[in-house]
Each structure stands twice: as C-alpha cells, then as structure tokens.
Amino acid sequence: MSLPHALLALLDAGPMTGYELTKQFDQSADRVWHATHPQIYTELRRLEGAGLVTAREMPRGPKAKAVKRAYALTEEGGAELRRWVAQVEAPQRVRDVAYLKATYYEYAEPETVREQFEAHRAHFHEQQQRWERHVEQLRARRTELLSRRLAGAAREDHEKIVAFKVHAYQGLIERARTEVAWAERGLALVAGLDEPPDPAASAE
Amino acid sequence: MSLPHALLALLDAGPMTGYELTKQFDQSADRVWHATHPQIYTELRRLEGAGLVTAREMPRGPKAKAVKRAYALTEEGGAELRRWVAQVEAPQRVRDVAYLKATYYEYAEPETVREQFEAHRAHFHEQQQRWERHVEQLRARRTELLSRRLAGAAREDHEKIVAFKVHAYQGLIERARTEVAWAERGLALVAGLDEPPDPAASAE
DNA sequence: TGTTACATGTAAGTCGTTACATGATTAC
DNA sequence: GTAATCATGTAACGACTTACATGTAACA
Incomplete structure (x- = not known):
C-alpha cells in the first residue's frame, strides 16, 4: 500500500x-519501511509503466557484460509524492504479536517469559x-540521502527538511524507549511472580 | 500468521x-489483533479441519430456521496455544505509514501537516x-472474557493471569501516550516553522 | 580459486482486504 | 413494516514472503 510512495x-x-x-x-x-527485493524490483517496473519513474540502463563495470537500471523520479512521480504526503491516512490497525502473546504469558514457564522480554528489550x-x-x-547533515536532497532544494527550506526528518526519527527513538521500558517492567513482574509474595503462604 | 493463535x-x-x-x-x-469476518470464518473452518477446535451447531432463535456454530478449543488446540506462547517470535519489521509520511512533511502545506498531527493525536x-x-x-476482574477465563483456572493462578493482561494493556497505554506526545511535539514544530524564527529575515 | 558483494529477476504460496451475497431475528 | 443486529459465507484482488534462479565483478 505505501511501498510505491516509500520508493x-x-x-x-x-x-x-x-x-x-x-x-x-x-x-x-x-x-x-521494510521491503524485500522481489517486491521492490516488481514495484519499480510497475512505477515505470505508470510513468512515475524513468529508468536509465547503465553498464556494470568496464566490460559492459551486464546492465543495471537507475531509476529517477519523473515530474508526475514528484507530484504523486506531494499529493500522497498531503493526504490524511487512515490510522493503522493494531496487530502486534509480542503484545498478543504477552497477554497469555501465564501459560509459559517463567524462564521462557524472561527470555522473551529479554529479546524484546535487546x-x-x-x-x-x-x-x-x-x-x-x-x-550534522552527514547522511548520503539528506545531502543529496538538500543539494536539490532551496536554501531556506533546508531547516524545515531536516527538522521533519529529525522529528520522525526522534519519535521512533521514543517509541523504542517505551518498548524497552515495557520489557523491563515485564522482567520485574516475572521476577516478582516467581518468588511468591508471602513466604509463609508458599506451597511445598 | 498469528490469526489462528489469536483465535x-x-x-x-x-x-x-x-x-x-x-x-x-x-x-x-x-x-x-485485528481481523475481518471473512478471514475469521475461513480460519475457523481451517482450525476445525486441523482438529484444534470443534464446532457445535446450535439453532438460532426458537424457530430453528437457521444455525450458528459455536467453536471450542480441543486439547490439541490448547496445547498448540501453549506451544506458541512459549516460542520466541522474530521481531516485527517496521512499516509505519504515519512516520514514513512525516519524514517528508516539508512537501505539504503547514495546514495539512497540522491536520495530520491532529488526527494522529486524536x-x-x-x-x-x-x-x-x-x-x-x-x-476489577469485570470483563466478560476474564471472568470466564478465571472460572476455568486454579485459584492460585488468578493473580498471575490478571497481572500479565494488565501488563500488556499498560504497555499499550504507554505506547499510545508516546504517540500523543509525538504528535504534540509535531504540532509545536509546525507552529514554530510557520512563523519564521527571525522577523527581520522573513521574505515578503 | 573461491568468497563476498553487486545486480536482477520469476514463481508459488500465504495473508489480508473489499466487494458481493444471503437470510433470520429482534425491537420499534 | 422496516431498520438494526445477528449470523455466515464466497470471490476477486492486492500485498508480502520465501524459494528458486542466474550471472558479473572485486578482492584476497
């Protein structure tokens, strides 16, 4: 759904x-966004057919025995990107395996649960x-893509361009931190359940 | 992938x-976990075929002109659920439209960006x-499903069962809070970019 | 000479969505 | 009577994964 736009x-x-x-x-x-190569090559051909990108075939290495195809945005491609950015997206639906599983951890051994929270945290x-x-x-404006992007943009837009990208990745950092904290609270929870709260009430 | 286990x-x-x-x-x-009805009915039939659930057909209403099918876990179904819970899952790959789009907000009007952050926050x-x-x-142990689940479990497990479910949903609350905060920082960012930082340097 | 990285694809299958389709029952 | 809710499906299509398939180029 968003793959073409990610490209x-x-x-x-x-x-x-x-x-x-x-x-x-x-x-x-x-x-x-994650995608695998079969998806990408297929989608690029589709975008080419739709006129949103153009391909230039280039020789690979000096012997020119094989070719590679460099894809570039067309004007329609750029327009489509802008149109998509402006459009409000329907919120994604929750579908999270880790949390689904965590809801039923009572069925697993404490050791197994620990392992899973450990993996989540890591x-x-x-x-x-x-x-x-x-x-x-x-x-620091030191990433490949950003430099290229800034080179093709008006000077007064540079700050804005950087700011939005930083904001997005900052959000992902916060999100990751939230997950780490959740896993750590999970580890504490298992530890607490493992040794019964009241030693006098423990069986065998 | 996880639909059968969610069921x-x-x-x-x-x-x-x-x-x-x-x-x-x-x-x-x-x-x-989210799923639509065609997926669910299909999967239930598949699970029935695999012996993980059994269906009991029941009349709908007193006239019995139609039937409904109530599905129940079989022993193998329960075993499969337990096996799945114990198994460490590969982490899910990032694929987030909102963040993907946010990375390219420089292309949208400030008004549009605001709307999108507003929608995200809401x-x-x-x-x-x-x-x-x-x-x-x-x-408070007042949900339908939890009461039913507790009714079929040993008394000493009750605390554990509730604790894991609470922990999972607490995590989702934290996650939602993180998203709200991100959207709010986003709104502040647009507001700041909208009125240029230095009035003397603003063009027309 | 062999391994790693470069480079591009097809095919089969699974997972998920949307649209289509049907009919019974309940409450107003 | 009619609208909402109950109840269950099929079919077509789109998105994504995994396995299969092939060959070049750089480097040690």
Whole structure:
C-alpha cells in the first residue's frame, strides 16, 4: 500500500538502482519501511509503466557484460509524492504479536517469559541506538540521502527538511524507549511472580 | 500468521461463535489483533479441519430456521496455544505509514501537516482512554472474557493471569501516550516553522 | 580459486482486504 | 413494516514472503 510512495520518497533524493533501494529498505537500514527485493524490483517496473519513474540502463563495470537500471523520479512521480504526503491516512490497525502473546504469558514457564522480554528489550534497545546515531547524522547533515536532497532544494527550506526528518526519527527513538521500558517492567513482574509474595503462604 | 493463535487465545476463555469472535477483533474492541469476518470464518473452518477446535451447531432463535456454530478449543488446540506462547517470535519489521509520511512533511502545506498531527493525536488519545478503561475493568476482574477465563483456572493462578493482561494493556497505554506526545511535539514544530524564527529575515 | 558483494529477476504460496451475497431475528 | 443486529459465507484482488534462479565483478 505505501511501498510505491516509500520508493518515490527515496528516489526524491536522486536516482538509484533497485539494488541500492533494496539496501535502504533492509532491516539493518535506518528506514521506517521494510521491503524485500522481489517486491521492490516488481514495484519499480510497475512505477515505470505508470510513468512515475524513468529508468536509465547503465553498464556494470568496464566490460559492459551486464546492465543495471537507475531509476529517477519523473515530474508526475514528484507530484504523486506531494499529493500522497498531503493526504490524511487512515490510522493503522493494531496487530502486534509480542503484545498478543504477552497477554497469555501465564501459560509459559517463567524462564521462557524472561527470555522473551529479554529479546524484546535487546531488539528495541538496538533500534533505539541505531536511530539515535541516525538523528545525530541528520542533524550534522552527514547522511548520503539528506545531502543529496538538500543539494536539490532551496536554501531556506533546508531547516524545515531536516527538522521533519529529525522529528520522525526522534519519535521512533521514543517509541523504542517505551518498548524497552515495557520489557523491563515485564522482567520485574516475572521476577516478582516467581518468588511468591508471602513466604509463609508458599506451597511445598 | 498469528490469526489462528489469536483465535485459539480467545476461545481459551470458552466457546464462541464466529460472529462473537468478529466483534472481539473489531477495531472498536479492546483487542491487540485485528481481523475481518471473512478471514475469521475461513480460519475457523481451517482450525476445525486441523482438529484444534470443534464446532457445535446450535439453532438460532426458537424457530430453528437457521444455525450458528459455536467453536471450542480441543486439547490439541490448547496445547498448540501453549506451544506458541512459549516460542520466541522474530521481531516485527517496521512499516509505519504515519512516520514514513512525516519524514517528508516539508512537501505539504503547514495546514495539512497540522491536520495530520491532529488526527494522529486524536486517534491515539482515544486508544489510550479505551485501554485505560480496559485496564480498570481487568483489575476489577469485570470483563466478560476474564471472568470466564478465571472460572476455568486454579485459584492460585488468578493473580498471575490478571497481572500479565494488565501488563500488556499498560504497555499499550504507554505506547499510545508516546504517540500523543509525538504528535504534540509535531504540532509545536509546525507552529514554530510557520512563523519564521527571525522577523527581520522573513521574505515578503 | 573461491568468497563476498553487486545486480536482477520469476514463481508459488500465504495473508489480508473489499466487494458481493444471503437470510433470520429482534425491537420499534 | 422496516431498520438494526445477528449470523455466515464466497470471490476477486492486492500485498508480502520465501524459494528458486542466474550471472558479473572485486578482492584476497
């Protein structure tokens, strides 16, 4: 649903190949949208057909035995991106496995529950740190994409462009922190349930 | 992916019809998982085929011109639920339209951006309140499902059962609060960008 | 010579949404 | 009688994942 727009948004900074886009959408990248390469290559062809991007075929390496395709935004593509940004989106529906499972943790061994909260904490802690680094880079205007984007924008818009990106990633940092805190409260809860509250009332 | 388990989890409290389950999964309900009725009826038939639930056909109304099917967990269904709860899940990948869009708000009119942050705030504020009410109900053990679930569980497990559910929904409350705060910071940001920081430097 | 990174695709299948379709029962 | 709610489905389509498939180029 948002994949085409996520692609247009990245291409807005400048032309890229499907491979480069794939790396951007990778789990390990600092992106808010994830997609796999089959999805991306397919979608790029579709966008090309719709006239929202154009492809330029380029030789790979000096021997020119293979080609790669660099995609660039067309004017319609840019217009579509702007139209989409202005449009209010319906709120996403909740569908969270971790929380669904957490609701039924009474069925699992305390040890297992601990492991899961640990994993949750580790995951979001890592995300938090990655996004913190990313915000630093954004503020210093040191990221590849941002530099390219700023190069193609009016000087007086620079502050605004940076501010919105920083705000978005700051939000993700806060979100990750919230998850870390939740997992930690979860760990405390299991620890408390594990050793019964009143030693006199404990069985066997 | 988690739909079958979300269904098993609900049926764990006691038998229900597809229609009742649909209401539980509705956007307006206090659930962490969303699903639509075609998905639910289809999945129930699949679970029945797999032996994880059994269906009992019941007459609808006194005239018995139509039937409804109440689904109940089988022993294998219960076992599967327990197996699933104990299993560590791979973390979900980020895919968030609101944040994706927010990264490119420089393209939208300040008025439009404001509207979107407003909508974001309103949505999560409402969720927050709903979940707060839900936690109150859980603590007082006044929800339908929880009473049914507790009725079928050993007395000494009651505290644990309630505690995990409360913890999960508390997490969702915190999450919603984080989103509300993010939207509010966003509104402040737009307001600040709208009136240029230095009146002397403003153009026309 | 072999491994890693570059680079692009197809095919099958699952998960989820939306639209279509039908009919009974209850309350006003 | 008629509207809302109860109740259950099918069909078509779109989004996403996983497995399969292929080949080049750089580097050690």
